[in-house]
Amino acid sequence: MKTMTKFITLLALVLTMNVTPVWAAGLAEAKASGVVGEQINGYLGLVKGNASSDVKALIKDINRKRSAAYAEKARKAGVDKKIIETRIGERLKQRATSGQYIQDKSGRWIKKP
Secondary structure, three states: OHHHHHHHHHHHHHHHHHOOOHHHHHHHHHHHOOOEEEOOOOOEEEOOOOOOHHHHHHHHHHHHHHHHHHHHHHHHHOOOHHHHHHHHHHHHHHHOOOOOEEEOOOOOEEEOO
C-alpha cells in the first residue's frame, strides 16, 4: 500500500510539473506566429489585426494582470506606474526570442533578429 501511495504521489507531482498553463501556451503560439508582440509600454499588442477573438481575449487578460502587477510594483517603489511600465517593457523586449515581434522606440513593429 505504501508503494502505491508513493507512486500516485510521484505521478501527480510529475503531471503537475509538465502541464503548461493554457494561457502561456496560447501566448507562446501567438508570439511565434507573429500575431502578438511586446510593446514599448510593457504590454502585449496585436502585430496583425486579423487575430481571433481568443487571442484578443488572451491579450486583454494578460495586459490586465500586467497592469495590476505594475501598479503594485510602482506603489511599493514609490514611483509613477509609467516608469515601471517602461522599464519592464524594455526587459520584455530584450527577453523576446529571435523571430518574435517587438516595438521599436517609434512604436513600429519589428521582427527581433
